[in-house]
Amino acid sequence: MKSLVASACITAFLLLGCGASPSNTGTPPDDTGTPPTGGDGGTQPVVTKSAKRGIAFDFAAPADLAAVAPGVSWWYNWSTRPHANIPSDYRARYGMDFIPMLWNGNFDAASTESFLKAHPEIQYLLLLNEPNLNDQARMSPQDAAKLWPRYESVAANTGVKLVGPAMNWGTLEGYSDPVVWLDAFYAAYRGANGNRAPRIDYLAFHWYDYGLAGQLDRLKKYGKPFWVTEFANCHSQKDGAQIDSVAKQKAQMADMVAVCESRDDVFRYAWFTGRWTNDPCFASLLGAPGTLTELGAHYLSLPHR
Template identity: 65%
Template structure:
């Protein structure tokens, strides 16, 4: 792994206290929604001059996540832009996916409305989005990314796994099926020039019903983790 994130502005203190971890992998900070103090964020980023990217707005069209309608996000987006202007970081987000918000479950529908609202608020100017983040938990990652190509942004696939659970014969109900899906998703990301970074979700689960844990314990990889380690990376 060359980079990681934890949905927070800073890594855990236990990581910061371990130089072998902190120096081996790049931590990418995130502003999960708009509940932050701009001055505090700017100070934190300036204290870490090696930080070049800032993840923002986690799954805005999910009611259980950031839960912001397009117009609400558009009105607040300049707060991210102001931080980028003062620190030089690139804005990566929103982290969009298929959601649960009435009328905006489709990520394209949410983004179209977001762009329209932002342009209306800012004299026709597009929002600063240096890369678009995307999350996916089913078959067809490539097709989903193709739907988002019209925005003209590189992609960070910041969460991916296959949690297909419908009893239709394609459900992921064994580790072997998840391993096959992981290899397919990595192949998709590695073969696309518009995918800049990607991250498997996730390291470890207490109740791993989806067979997505990469770690079986401290220093021990699952079969999925072993397979992930063997995948090609560029």
């Protein structure tokens, strides 16, 4: 979804996720989830939190980052840099990592690699945001197969692991089903590369309805662990199951987080989103600057493995 001003994208029964425009960082937290010593000269309280748990949001205020830090280990903003307002020592201050994204093929490999080499703590790179949505990266499987070696070259030259493409149910004609798009992508890549499979270290997925576990099960055929890089329940049909209150979203959040925490094949997950203008899904984790909503406090409090 668009990072701050998302509009609902509905296809059939599903409200689809979208992502922000591209523009070019991060490493996962220590698997203990324990924040390090603060960079401001003090020491943060030792708080055990989920290494998996993240937020899809362009944090533009340190106070917002501080508010979620006790229970969140990472974030991304559909770009390759944190917002300019975020202090450079955010890892030490907040015990959170920023994960960069190459949103489509519009990137300079030399500058990207230079940046990654200057930040060896960065271990992962998110790729290709919702290629089967017309208002997102919008790319045919064949064009994505031609692009992919550029991503692989960045990984080979820097040591990062590749996370993507970030699939959703989409609006690209003939490819609304992520499995149909991925099957065609794999076939096109193999056909152009001597039957070699593309370098994909983790597959990313977005989901905005009931049935997350079943959707992930459909993608197990590719043999990759998952990053669920956008999720919330935005079921809007007036069928009795619509999400029309914070209480209903809290229940769905608990269910979806439990799925992600319990599955060994889910490596990371990120709630959408921090703060959403005219929030149609009661999904915002932040209210006033530096203040958690009821849902935000719930997200931080949910149990983890």
